[in-house]
Amino acid sequence: MNSGDTAWVLISSALVMLMTPGLAFFYGGMVRKKNVLSILMQCFIVLCLLSVQWVLYGYSISFAPGDGFWGGFKWAGLAGVGLEPYADYSATIPHQAFMIFQAMFAIITPALILGAFAERMKFSAFLAFILLWVTFVYGPVCHWVWGMGGWLRKLGALDFAGGTVVHINAGIAALATAIAIGRRKNLDKNVPTPHNMPFVVLGTALLWFGWFGFNAGSALAANGLAVNAFVVTNTAAAAAGLSWAFIEWIKNGKPTVLGAASGAVAGLVAITPAAGFVSVIPAIFIGLLVSLFCFIFVSRVKTKFAYDDSLDAFGVHCVGGVWGALATGLFASKAVNPAGADGLFFGNPQQFLVQIAAVAVTLVYSFAVSMVIYKIVDSVMGVRVGEKEEAMGLDLTQHHERAYTILE
């Protein structure tokens, strides 16, 4: 056991934990005043719910060495998951350190989805949907890519910190739920505007900070690979922030703070699968281009197809994740990580095809099962709030709470 590695993984776990409240403010600032608490509550409750679910059975179904598709319940209640290292995952840190690090990923992934159905989902239906989703979508996909014996892992798919497992997965689930739940009322007359842009920026800053744990922590060691991940993460985020700002400057006449912040987040998403496989110059390309792709999806494609992905969970996380996964297939280099693979630009086009396969499978599976889960929850308890409640706002109707006092 290595104390440097253990310390780094514990700190990284804490950093990733901070990303969930960070996300809460990133999203919270973007919704109308009357709905901000519903966003904060959904994120906070996911933190609580998933923390417990993970130790009860979540870790087991994702990481226990079951078959290619499902980990099984061998490690339910963390039975057999002790403080000695489990060499197949990380030989130098306690097994529970790996487990708690992974817990934070399982927590933030469902939280990402809520951007799609913001401002109109019942809290009870939200809890049911999330619990079923992490059991039947996140659990399996995580196992396929990262679990021992996972079939995508065996295929050689490269996903350093969760481009597929987290972002494509949550992002396409977001699209499914946005389509299923329908557009918010009166969207054309009443363009909803962010009620607190400073929160959005604060949230972005916390996400960027936490993402160092997300990506660099995924090296599971305090070593050169972690440093590589740290450096490319920062660089890609920065390049993407610049890129989005400039795209807006050219297209809309002025760069906005929302654009720069969105760009940075998109860059962080895109570099996530690549962080332990690419070097810094490819990271710049990955960052510069992700903003272009996401911008097109967020402004053109969303308007054209008229789905109300309220906070662009699909447009940023799915699109950014897909680009990141494919870019990994292009720019990966064994010079950066001998345990990885070379990508297309380093003489190995096969890797690019493997990445496409992993992306395609995740898109199809997550979309389909998320849609099924949504329909089941809808038939049992109804997912969307009524028109009057939507107009009054979720804070008052779902939580009997007001975020900002009017008088005192």
Next chain:
Amino acid sequence: MKLVIAIIQPDKLEEVKDELYRSEINLITVSEVLGHGRQKGVTEFYRGAKETGNLLRKIRLEIAVNDTFLEPAIKAIVTGAKTGETGDGKIFVLDMKECVRIRTEERGSTAIG
């Protein structure tokens, strides 16, 4: 008795208050409102969406005056708020039926001052 409602540019509030104090008018209520007249707004962009609501921040003053103070009040507000550009604002004068000082329960003209 009259109720004077004035809509002015937010950055003119301090000058208007100074002019009113100079005319011995010290009782005033101020609120923040949104509005526009013929002044064009600013288009806001939020990712893909264009918001062209056009409503701009304004300050609303409410001042109750006895009839003799009506013209001084109007002059003070105009002096403080006028720039000569569109967007300077408007003053509305309403007939006021009654005025009550809550502390002493006085009514009418004595309650205004």
